[in-house]
Amino acid sequence: MTTVLCMAITGSTPPGRKHVLAMTSIRYDDASVRExxxxxxRLADFTWSMPWRSFRSVQGQTHYSGRYASATTAGPVVYESRLELARLxxxxxxxxxxxxYAQPCRLTARVGGRVRQHVPDFLLAMASGTVRVVNVKPADRLADPKIVEALAWPGELIERHGWExxxxxxxxxxxLENVRFLAAYRRPDVVPAAVIERAWRSVQDGDRLAEAERRLAAGRPDHEARPPVLALxxxxxxxxxxxxxxxxxxxxxRSA
Structure with a gap:
């Protein structure tokens, strides 16, 4: 879902006011910030970057935050809500x-005559070569015009730049429940690579899970053959x- 709302994002300002260029602030692991x-x-600007905001879990907080061990990044990725974790x-x-990249940067731009700032939730580098900036927001909050407006101007800025x-x-x-279940098999040390490759050679396109397990088990209990199939x-x-x-x-x- 992409929120669309037309508004003026400019680099020009009224006489007597300071010029504000649409800028990105990126924080790095050496504590430096680059504008x-x-x-x-460019995507390369995020190499060695850190989340813009730092946070920690405390008793009584109203949001659910944490660190997710990502297979894609081979390291932790932060999130600030259960909904963000689901998208992650x-x-x-x-x-x-x-x-x-979680909380990849801070965007600053002049919108409708005033300076606005926004920190996106995620930046995804796609295999196609494009970049997708993602904001996560509960559906019921998208009925609020203020929320819609706050999400729209960053989208216009990003899409004007040629990103998604x-x-x-x-x-x-x-x-989501199925993806959560399959995530248990995301780490390479859960199922040996040789076992996964044997399963890959055994499973035929159009197999039902039960028959694929039965063939792969070769006389053993069928459930013992399930982990490599789930890893695939x-x-x-x-x-x-x-x-x-x-x-x-x-x-x-079977994927092509």
């Missing part, structure tokens, strides 16, 4: 996503309809 005009922004899980499982912009509000509950589903080498609850009837498709 980059949005028009000059989907990005981590998506083979089209090659990089994930997404406002994400959730996904089907069954899909997490990696995207196998796909299935995740809108259906996990069962032996899942139809498996």
């Amino acid at each position: 980059v005009p949005v028009r000059d922004l 899980l989907l990005a981590d499982m998506d083979p089209a996503v090659r990089g994930i 912009y997404e406002v994400w509000s959730g996904v089907d509950r069954t899909v 589903l997490w990696s995207g080498r196998l796909t299935t309809d995740l809108s259906r609850p996990l069962s032996g009837d899942w139809v498996l498709r």
